Amino acid sequence: MVDVAFGPEPGQRPNLANPREAYLDMVRRKRMYGGILLVIFVALMASGWMLADHRNAGGFWNGLHQVLDFPSEVLSEAWEKRANLPGIFWDHIPALIETVNIAAVATLVGALAAMGLSLLATRGLARWPRLIPVFRRTMDALRAIPEIVIALVLIFILGGGPVPAVIAIALHTGGALGKLFSEVAENADLKPVEGLASVGANWSQRMWLGVIPQVAPNWLSYALLRFEINVRASAILGFVGEGGIGHDLKLAMQWGQGRYDEVVAIFLLLFLTIVVIDQLSDHYRHKLVKGH
Amino acid sequence: MTDATLAGPALAETVTRAFDRKRRLAFAIPAAILAYLIYAAISFDIASLMARARFDNAAILLSDFWSHKTHVTRDNRTGKLTVAIEGEAKGTYPEGRLPDWISTSGDTTTIDLGQGNIVTYDADGARFVVPGYGTIDIREEGGRPVLTAPEPIPDWISVGENRIGVTTPAGRFNYTRSKVETFKYEPGWELWFFTLDSPLYGKSFGELAALAVSGERLDPARSNLALMASEFWTNKMWRHGDVAWAIFETILMAFLGTITAALIALPLSFLAARNFMSLGPLRFAARRVFDFVRGVDGLIWTIVLSRAFGPGPMTGAIAIALTDSGSFGKMFSEALENIDEKQVEGVRSTGANAVQRARFGVIPQIMPVFLAQVLYYLESNTRSATVIGAIVGGGIGLLLTQAIVTQKDWEEVAYYMVLIVLMVMLMDSLSGWLRRKLIKGE
Numbered sequence: 237m238v239d240v241a242f243g244p245e246p247g248q249r250p251n252l253a254n255p256r257e258a259y260l261d262m263v264r265r266k267r268m269y270g271g272i273l274l275v276i277f278v279a280l281m282a283s284g285w286m287l288a289d290h291r292n293a294g295g296f297w298n299g300l301h302q303v304l305d306f307p308s309e310v311l312s313e314a315w316e317k318r319a320n321l322p323g324i325f326w327d328h329i330p331a332l333i334e335t336v337n338i339a340a341v342a343t344l345v346g347a348l349a350a351m352g353l354s355l356l357a358t359r360g361l362a363r364w365p366r367l368i369p370v371f372r373r374t375m376d377a378l379r380a381i382p383e384i385v386i387a388l389v390l391i392f393i394l395g396g397g398p399v400p401a402v403i404a405i406a407l408h409t410g411g412a413l414g415k416l417f418s419e420v421a422e423n424a425d426l427k428p429v430e431g432l433a434s435v436g437a438n439w440s441q442r443m444w445l446g447v448i449p450q451v452a453p454n455w456l457s458y459a460l461l462r463f464e465i466n467v468r469a470s471a472i473l474g475f476v477g478e479g480g481i482g483h484d485l486k487l488a489m490q491w492g493q494g495r496y497d498e499v500v501a502i503f504l505l506l507f508l509t510i511v512v513i514d515q516l517s518d519h520y521r522h523k524l525v526k527g528h
Numbered sequence: 529m530t531d532a533t534l535a536g537p538a539l540a541e542t543v544t545r546a547f548d549r550k551r552r553l554a555f556a557i558p559a560a561i562l563a564y565l566i567y568a569a570i571s572f573d574i575a576s577l578m579a580r581a582r583f584d585n586a587a588i589l590l591s592d593f594w595s596h597k598t599h600v601t602r603d604n605r606t607g608k609l610t611v612a613i614e615g616e617a618k619g620t621y622p623e624g625r626l627p628d629w630i631s632t633s634g635d636t637t638t639i640d641l642g643q644g645n646i647v648t649y650d651a652d653g654a655r656f657v658v659p660g661y662g663t664i665d666i667r668e669e670g671g672r673p674v675l676t677a678p679e680p681i682p683d684w685i686s687v688g689e690n691r692i693g694v695t696t697p698a699g700r701f702n703y704t705r706s707k708v709e710t711f712k713y714e715p716g717w718e719l720w721f722f723t724l725d726s727p728l729y730g731k732s733f734g735e736l737a738a739l740a741v742s743g744e745r746l747d748p749a750r751s752n753l754a755l756m757a758s759e760f761w762t763n764k765m766w767r768h769g770d771v772a773w774a775i776f777e778t779i780l781m782a783f784l785g786t787i788t789a790a791l792i793a794l795p796l797s798f799l800a801a802r803n804f805m806s807l808g809p810l811r812f813a814a815r816r817v818f819d820f821v822r823g824v825d826g827l828i829w830t831i832v833l834s835r836a837f838g839p840g841p842m843t844g845a846i847a848i849a850l851t852d853s854g855s856f857g858k859m860f861s862e863a864l865e866n867i868d869e870k871q872v873e874g875v876r877s878t879g880a881n882a883v884q885r886a887r888f889g890v891i892p893q894i895m896p897v898f899l900a901q902v903l904y905y906l907e908s909n910t911r912s913a914t915v916i917g918a919i920v921g922g923g924i925g926l927l928l929t930q931a932i933v934t935q936k937d938w939e940e941v942a943y944y945m946v947l948i949v950l951m952v953m954l955m956d957s958l959s960g961w962l963r964r965k966l967i968k969g970e
Binding site for chain 2: 281284285287288289291292293294295296299300302303305306307334337340341344345376377379380381382383384385388389392393394395397398399402468471472475476482485489503506507510511514
């Protein structure tokens with residue numbers, strides 16, 4: 237009886253005779269915990285930055301006043317040769333198209349793979365419910381491997397060019413989108429699927445006609461977001477590996493002084509492309525999800 | 529009545545038209561995708577890719593992933609024999625401690641490759657006995673290797689002007705004027721625990737355990753366990769200590785970058801939220817700053833910053849912090865615009881000032897979004913930090929790219945890949961656990 241009145245757990249009860257005291261006590265304790273956490277956090281951050289500073293080739297305070305040196309050097313040279321810029325833009329358009337194509341093909345292939353994977357890994361929709369964990373772990377593994385690892389290994393086998401980057405990004409996209417797609421599909425209404433099952437539709441028909449129409453807007457929205465991310469990834473992979481505008485940027489940077497106008501032109505192209513794609517995908521995602 | 533007759537055909541027509549449209553779309557979309565992929569295949573030059581692809585490289589890579597090779601090299605001019613794992617100086621067997629499949633007597637060296645494959649180096653040249661084929665005999669005549677082998681010569685023996693190569697499943701063999709080499713492949717990553725110069729090399733787990741628990745000190749200055757730890761940590765072949773540091777550096781970059789970005793973005797996002805900043809131009813400016821920082825890609829920031837700060841983990845952390853503060857600023861300001869004003873009003877009614885209102889009325893509301901986004905970014909930045917590390921020269925990304933560039937240490941590449949995947953998965957589950965703990969309060 238006493239147990240019921242005071243709850244199942246043993247231990248000290250708040251003193252109900254003096255609620256003010258008990259409340260203040262609780263507040264004090266909460267503040268103390270918060271304070272301790274804050275101190276630990278600040279110490280962690282400070283020591284982390286100091287360690288990173290120490291391991292860096294140049295120190296933070298030495299470098300701080302040089303941050304603008306490189307951009308200003310580059311910009312001033314580019315300003316002198318500003319007449320060249322339109323021509324350089326034109327020269328690098330094919331590389332830019334290649335970068336965007338890498339991202340687009342990788343997103344497309346990755347999204348198609350993610351569609352299959354996610355449906356197979358969603359509870360209630362899976363073709364083989366026993367294999368759900370297998371498909372989930374597959375997606376986890378695909379997501380965990382950074383693109384650069386796959387890309388560099390594939391460059392060794394396939395030689396340079398855009399294909400290693402496409403495969404690397406597509407694999408990662410398949411894993412990342414698969415997880416998001418499966419979360420969307422989990423919330424899909426099962427009534428159309430049951431209806432289709434009752435008229436004898438097979439699994440692919442049930443998915444194609446019963447699930448895909450429901451989830452298509454959200455899936456498309458995620459795929460667009462991924463495309464945005466992949467354009468950046470494809471530029472970076474070009475810089476580290478081969479192909480696309482990233483590679484051109486690296487070559488121009490390595491050349492150094494004398495080709496800074498090219499560096500600026502490529503920076504601008506990349507920046508504008510990313511902003512335009514961001515805006516477009518933002519607009520369409522709004523349209524898809526909110527319906528206006 | 530008239531309504532019904534009028535609506536009837538019109539409705540049917542609308543539905544049919546909608547169906548037609550859907551049917552056309554159902555074909556048009558896959559067709560468009562296919563057309564695009566074909567265009568891409570042409571522009572990426574897939575046809576010549578197949579010709580350029582080096583599947584022998586793939587074979588080397590795959591075999592290196594799970595096995596290692598030992599080079600048995602004899603210098604044909606001096607007659608000096610070197611036995612080295614992966615042909616590296618730090619993997620060279622000291623004289624007198626050769627592996628048991630090599631035996632020497634005078635000028636003659638016998639290498640047992642297993643299953644009856646036996647290579648013999650002697651004063652005149654070398655012999656390779658391949659079971660089921662015969663003896664490949666190489667003599668040096670007039671400064672050139674001359675091959676005698678059962679005819680016809682199969683295609684796994686390559687005969688050149690100055691070089692004779694034999695590739696068999698048991699091992700590879702190369703004879704040139706200057707040297708003769710045999711490669712023996714064995715499964716496993718050799719020297720993973722201790723290198724050849726360590727006193728602990730070649731001991732079994734049982735012996736090591738016995739040494740650790742009791743037994744004579746190998747190094748009088750410290751206990752055997754400490755010796756084992758330090759010999760393992762400073763392993764010259766695999767550099768476990770350096771690798772652990774690199775992993776730590778990568779996680780450090782991600783952690784510092786993400787948390788700093790969140791701390792910068794949180795106060796600034798108030799400037800960009802409509803309900804907190806009534807001054808239009810300032811709000812516009814704040815938003816454009818976020819857009820700019822976000823739009824100038826992480827790649828560009830990384831390049832610019834590494835010019836100023838030099839290579840290292842701090843440069844990477846600052847690059848991550850800069851890029852992500854833009855993304856965070858945008859997301860937080862959107863979350864701020866969607867908060868419930870009632871809570872703020874309640875706090876205001878007690879006479880709270882602006883900072884107190886923000887602390888007790890606003891922050892608790894956006895905390896779930898804040899934490900979820902920060903944790904999600906922490907997770908994905910662990911991956912980005914690997915790539916950024918490759919550009920700025922820090923962390924595991926640098927080690928990985930260096931190992932790949934040498935194009936021979938593939939076992940190290942495999943090791944780093946495994947470590948990276950484990951690291952990312954660990955951060956994945958850590959952030960998932962924290963998210964559940966902090967947001968759902970489980």
